[in-house]
Amino acid sequence: MDSWERRLADAGCRITEPRRAIVRVLKEAEGPLTPDQVLEQGKAFHSTLGLVTVYRTLNLLTKLNLARLVHRRNGCHAYLLASPGHHHAVICRRCGRAIEFAGGEELNALVGRIEEETGYHIGGHLLQLFGVCPDCQKKIATGKE
Amino acid sequence: MDSWERRLADAGCRITEPRRAIVRVLKEAEGPLTPDQVLEQGKAFHSTLGLVTVYRTLNLLTKLNLARLVHRRNGCHAYLLASPGHHHAVICRRCGRAIEFAGGEELNALVGRIEEETGYHIGGHLLQLFGVCPDCQKKIATGKE
DNA sequence: CTGTAGTTGAAAATTATTTTCGATAACTAA
């Protein structure tokens, strides 16, 4: 049994065809996908898949830390399969490819400083980085594509 | 002339009553406000204010770096008057009050490490902290409110 | 003053997301 299936089962949720299809789409994706994109690609694995189920499943996966929500410029959200232990994403502005990373000591230090500076007690954060992935850097340098 | 008026004028934009009202609302606010909230409070200063103008103005201010967009759980956005030089916000989960801060060395270090780890060339980031402000900490400790 | 853009606000359109509800299917316990 796949690890995500165990997590779902442990949470008292069922392993259904639609959910399998959605997780499979996320697994094969290289970058964050919007619910619409998940629906389109998911139909290949479960032809009757509906948008509502996509929304519900993405929400569920996010709540269980199996997927991560990514904020976009235009206001619509995208989702990424979570890499265990890594909680933030770098996203390529050109091709959309994403990698997750851990906040690490630097982030702890930043949070500590801000707690001192502001007196706030900090309990959570939202961090996303945007840039250009190695592949796209090459393509830009060689003028290709 | 107020600094934001100069910025608008320099950008070739006009200083209008609706805009004055919206900036005034943001100035008097302690935390990020949604377009709806800006509209309600703004009507006190310009009774015919419309929601569309609020959206347009908040967008404009954000583009000119006079306001900052804050992402929320529920998907709807809120806006904060920008403190010059500070680009990120800590937001109180209890009362909504917000303070801006600078990323500083820690954030630079983090970005540097991720560039090395991933090979991405990082050009931008989204960072927000969530926590409890000093006031609310007291209220929680004394069991008040 | 006066002309001309930039700006406004109402209504309508669009887009994102959630709710409702009868039908279906996954797991549980016999």
Added chain:
DNA sequence: TTAGTTATCGAAAATAATTTTCAACTACAG
């Protein structure tokens, strides 16, 4: 296996957020 319970599904409708359209208006340059 075989029910039976109950989570889950998907379509349609509802809601919420945001943008577009367009005729009227007004800030500001000349």
